Amino acid sequence: MLTQWLQTVPPLLVYVVVGLVVGIESVGIPLPGEIVLVTAALMASHHDGVSPVLVGVCASAGAIIGDSTGYALGKRFGPRLFGWAGERFPRHFGEDRIGRAQALFDRYGAWAVFFGRFVALLRILSGPLAATMGMHYGKFLLANAAGGIAWAGGTTAAVYFVGEAAEHYLAEFSWIALLVVVLAVIGFSVRARLRRSPR
Numbered sequence: 001m002l003t004q005w006l007q008t009v010p011p012l013l014v015y016v017v018v019g020l021v022v023g024i025e026s027v028g029i030p031l032p033g034e035i036v037l038v039t040a041a042l043m044a045s046h047h048d049g050v051s052p053v054l055v056g057v058c059a060s061a062g063a064i065i066g067d068s069t070g071y072a073l074g075k076r077f078g079p080r081l082f083g084w085a086g087e088r089f090p091r092h093f094g095e096d097r098i099g100r101a102q103a104l105f106d107r108y109g110a111w112a113v114f115f116g117r118f119v120a121l122l123r124i125l126s127g128p129l130a131a132t133m134g135m136h137y138g139k140f141l142l143a144n145a146a147g148g149i150a151w152a153g154g155t156t157a158a159v160y161f162v163g164e165a166a167e168h169y170l171a172e173f174s175w176i177a178l179l180v181v182v183l184a185v186i187g188f189s190v191r192a193r194l195r196r197s198p199r
Helices: 002-006 011-027 033-045 052-077 079-088 095-108 110-116 120-132 137-196
Strands: none
Touching: 011 033, 011 052, 011 120, 033 052, 033 120, 033 137, 052 120, 052 137, 095 110, 095 120, 110 120, 110 137, 120 137
């Protein structure tokens, strides 16, 4: 529903929604940030007046600001935050999921923040967990910014160029696709008639 709505609003609102949804997800509230980002990047590839550069910039900003906000919340409220989240969103913040994420942070530190941006579970937990586990904010911010830019920029670029290539390919070879469909229909019809005919 959100993705369909995005296709009906002006480009400026698309950028705002991308930044907000990615940002709120990064704070720790489970929202479909990646779906919204992919939808906006696809819209840009279809020339709907949406700029892929601005989509990537807004998603990057949302990721960095959202994770930093999550870090601040984790610093202030710590384990109580995860207890509250576990009651409200047990599917996302169950003890087993939090335990797995903590083990990754224990083992990989800043790398878990960077690569966590590409994993749905860690994308939500990254900021609060890093603060709760005592990671220095400067170290966190560097890994968070690098991961946010790589994820947002990389996802936008990949979806945009794949969309462009697909559109070009379909435009160039649509007549071949039509021919294949027609031949397939004829083939199935002939086969069906042969099966029905008496032997």
